[in-house]
Structures are given as C-alpha cells and as structure tokens.
Amino acid sequence: MSSHPPCAAWAEKLALRREDLSPSDREALDAHLAHCTICQQAQEDYHFLDAMLRALPPPSVKPLPRLSLLLEARELTDVPLPELKGVDAERLPRRSNQPHASRSAARGRSRKLFPILAVACILLLFLAGGMFRAMTNVARSSGTALFTYRGQVDFVSAVAWSPGGLLVATGNWDKTVSVWNAKTGDVLSTYTGHSELVDAVAWSPNGRYIASGSWDHTVQLWDAFSGQPIWPYPAYQGAEVSSLAWSPNGRYIAVGSWDRTVKVWDVSTEKPVLTYTGQGEFVYAVAWSPDGRYIASAGGNNLVMIWDALTGMTHMICSYPLGYPVDALAWSPDSQEIAIAGRAKTVQICNVSNGKNVLTYAGHGAEVDAVAWSPNGKYIVSGSWDHTARVWNAKSGATILIYQGHSDIVDAVAWSPDSKYIISGSWDRTAQVWKSGV
Numbered sequence: 031m032s033s034h035p036p037c038a039a040w041a042e043k044l045a046l047r048r049e050d051l052s053p054s055d056r057e058a059l060d061a062h063l064a065h066c067t068i069c070q071q072a073q074e075d076y077h078f079l080d081a082m083l084r085a086l087p088p089p090s091v092k093p094l095p096r097l098s099l100l101l102e103a104r105e106l107t108d109v110p111l112p113e114l115k116g117v118d119a120e121r122l123p124r125r126s127n128q129p130h131a132s133r134s135a136a137r138g139r140s141r142k143l144f145p146i147l148a149v150a151c152i153l154l155l156f157l158a159g160g161m162f163r164a165m166t167n168v169a170r171s172s173g174t175a176l177f178t179y180r181g182q183v184d185f186v187s188a189v190a191w192s193p194g195g196l197l198v199a200t201g202n203w204d205k206t207v208s209v210w211n212a213k214t215g216d217v218l219s220t221y222t223g224h225s226e227l228v229d230a231v232a233w234s235p236n237g238r239y240i241a242s243g244s245w246d247h248t249v250q251l252w253d254a255f256s257g258q259p260i261w262p263y264p265a266y267q268g269a270e271v272s273s274l275a276w277s278p279n280g281r282y283i284a285v286g287s288w289d290r291t292v293k294v295w296d297v298s299t300e301k302p303v304l305t306y307t308g309q310g311e312f313v314y315a316v317a318w319s320p321d322g323r324y325i326a327s328a329g330g331n332n333l334v335m336i337w338d339a340l341t342g343m344t345h346m347i348c349s350y351p352l353g354y355p356v357d358a359l360a361w362s363p364d365s366q367e368i369a370i371a372g373r374a375k376t377v378q379i380c381n382v383s384n385g386k387n388v389l390t391y392a393g394h395g396a397e398v399d400a401v402a403w404s405p406n407g408k409y410i411v412s413g414s415w416d417h418t419a420r421v422w423n424a425k426s427g428a429t430i431l432i433y434q435g436h437s438d439i440v441d442a443v444a445w446s447p448d449s450k451y452i453i454s455g456s457w458d459r460t461a462q463v464w465k466s467g468v
Contacts, residue, residue, distance in 0.1 A: 186455030243271030413440030
C-alpha cells in the first residue's frame with residue numbers, strides 16, 4: 031500500500047468505484063491520474079481492497095447472540111441459560127418492578143456468568159483471526175482481478191503489454207486486435223484488418239507499433255494508437271501464423287507458422303531476410319532472446335530449437351517430455367534460460383548453454399498453453415486449459431499463487447514492465463488484469 035495520502039481534492043472520488051462516478055468526474059479524474067503518481071497508487075490500492083472484499087467467501091458460521099440479551103434473559107428467569115434454546119421470548123416473565131438484588135447476589139451471578147463471557151471473548155477473537163486469514167488467503171491463493179475487459183465477442187488468444195506499461199493489446203478470434211488503457215480498461219483503438227482469427231500480437235520495443243499474426247496467413251504491422259496500417263500490404267507467410275516476436279532492437283520480426291518454418295522479416299523493407307527450416311513440425315511458439323543473439327522456436331514435436339538470429343544455424347536443442355508438443359516459450363531476462371510449456375501439463379526450465387533441464391514446475395491439471403517470465407527475472411506465470419494461471423518462483427519452482435478468475439481456457443499471459451501485474455486472455459471471452467502477488 032502507498033505510504034503517501036492522495037491529493038485532498040481527489041481523495042473522495044478515488045475511493046469510489048468507477049461506475050459510481052459521473053462521466054465528467056471520470057474524465058477529470060483520468061486527466062489528473064495521468065500526471066499524479068501518488069493518486070495512481072492510491073486508486074490501485076482502493077481497487078485491490080475492493081476486489082479482495084468481493085472475493086471473500088460467505089460466512090460459514092452464525093453470529094453469536096448479543097451478550098446483553100443473554101444477561102437480560104438470565105435476570106428474568108431462573109431457567110439455566112443452556113435450557114433457553116428454543117424458548118419463545120414472549121413467554122418469558124416480564125421485568126420485575128421489585129428493587130434490585132443485593133450486592134452479594136449480584137456478585138454471585140457475576141461469578142456464574144464469568145465463564146460464559148470468557149468463552150464468548152475467545153470465540154470472538156477466533157472469528158476475527160479467521161476473517162483476517164481468509165482475507166489474506168484469498169489474495170494469495172486465488173489472485174485479485176483489478177480489471178476485466180469484456181469487449182470481445184470471441185476467444186482471446188493473445189495478449190501483450192506495452193513497453194511503457196500504460197497500454198495492453200489483445201488478439202481475438204473475432205479477427206480484431208484491441209488496445210486498452212491498462213489503468214481504466216477503456217478501449218482506445220481496434221484494428222480490423224485481418225480476415226481470420228488473430229493468434230499472435232507483439233509490441234515493438236519503442237512502443238509505437240503492434241505486429242499481429244493471423245490464420246489468414248498474414249502478418250500485419252500497424253500504429254498502436256490510431257489503428258492505421260503501416261505496411262501498405264500485409265506480409266505473406268504462406269500458412270496460418272501462430273506466433274511472432276520482435277528483435278530487441280526493433281528492426282526485425284520473427285514469425286512462426288504452420289508451414290514448419292520461422293521467417294525473419296526486415297521491418298523497413300517488408301521482406302524476409304532469413305528462413306529457418308530446422309523445426310520440422312508446425313511452429314506454435316517463437317521467442318527472441320533479450321540479448322538479441324538467439325531465436326527459440328517450438329511446436330508440433332517436443333524439441334525446442336535455439337538458433338542464431340543472424341545465420342540461422344542451430345545453437346542448441348532443448349527437450350520437452352517425449353511425445354508432447356510445445357505450446358509456449360519465454361526467455362529469462364538474462365538470456366541464460368528458457369521456459370517451455372506444453373501438453374505435458376508442466377513448465378520446464380532449460381539452460382540454453384548446455385541444453386539441460388534445470389527445473390520442472392508441476393501443478394496444472396491440464397495442458398499449459400501460455401508462459402511468460404517476469405521482467406525482474408524472479409517469477410514465471412503460466413496459463414492452462416485447467417482455467418487457471420499460476421505464478422511460480424523461477425528459482426525454486428514453488429507456486430506463489432493460483433489465479434482462478436477465468437471460467438475457460440487461459441490461452442495467453444503477459445507481465446507488466448514493473449512485474450507487478452499480469453494480463454491473461456481466455457476462451458471465456460475476457461482479458462483480465464490482476465496483481466501478481468509478488
């Protein structure tokens with residue numbers, strides 16, 4: 031939570047839910063948040079607490095009766111307290127007009143009631159502790175959604191966070207790409223140039239452009255803010271495009287497709303400069319190493335090919351469990367390891383210098399369809415056909431939290447640049463932004 035209070039003029043509006051604000055207040059607040067980081071953090075804290083309270087399970091115990099009622103009933107009748115259960119209150123004798131009992135009698139009643147009061151206090155403390163544990167466990171075990179994007183009319187198959195952290199892009203089975211404000215969930219632009227479902231999106235390193243790949247056999251480059259195409263004609267790939275990745279310097283795009291090749295395109299000339307044919311199967315995943323030296327590709331078999339981005343020569347081969355295709359890849363920020371996810375229901379970490387498996391993350395109940403390494407290198411998130419996303423400790427493989435906000439396959443995941451948030455895309459036709467819990 032932020033240690034700085036929000037601006038006094040905006041404190042009340044920040045505490046309200048967005049739907050409770052008038053359109054003019056929303057517009058004014060958004061303009062203020064654009065340049066006030068303290069109020070931005072305060073709003074995020076309010077959203078986090080609100081989401082956590084909404085996620086609390088209903089109470090599983092009945093509230094304790096008011097102690098004052100028990101004491102009153104004890105004064106009105108000689109029936110022992112345990113026997114009062116089920117007695118009609120109207121049948122109890124009315125309060126006597128006689129003077130109060132003597133001090134000794136009152137002292138005697140106090141001694142009898144003391145065990146009851148002690149037990150009641152212990153129960154109250156226990157319930158308070160249980161509520162605190164429930165609140166903290168909800169955040170840690172199931173994650174907390176901050177925004178849910180419901181503008182899609184079909185499956186969300188690809189997500190990407192802008193390098194600046196302010197925007198997110200989603201690729202959808204309705205043949206569109208949408209760009210959203212990561213803070214508010216408002217749609218800023220929608221690209222409609224594809225004629226088939228969009229299976230891959232990637233943001234250019236400078237944040238100006240988005241490349242999208244589709245089953246219409248094309249890769250298209252367009253302005254991230256206006257939605258206008260940059261390439262006059264879409265790059266022809268020859269088969270369904272399933273994945274793509276920008277080079278770290280922004281000059282090239284690697285494109286994997288179902289024609290069993292990976293083509294490297296020069297953005298400035300709109301022509302392929304290299305074609306890699308070593309995969310031998312449909313290519314489902316492509317990832318460019320952060321240091322720019324290598325490209326990793328994988329797909330219809332269990333082999334992950336690590337190859338030189340300049341020459342196309344194979345550098346190393348990493349193996350996923352035999353007989354299980356690979357669906358997703360993610361490089362570590364230091365380019366030393368690569369995360370491999372697929373139909374064995376696991377995420378494996380491979381050392382790219384020797385091809386050895388370093389660690390295996392097991393816990394998903396079905397195929398793992400998406401994986402992303404946090405920018406700070408400490409964590410990995412994976413999305414699965416079991417309708418969950420998991421955040422793992424990259425070094426130990428321990429599960430940090432399980433996000434259960436989706437009701438269908440989680441097909442895509444991506445980290446915010448500061449490693450605090452994750453966006454996940456699902457076949458439930460939503461994309462959701464949630465706190466990573468780390």
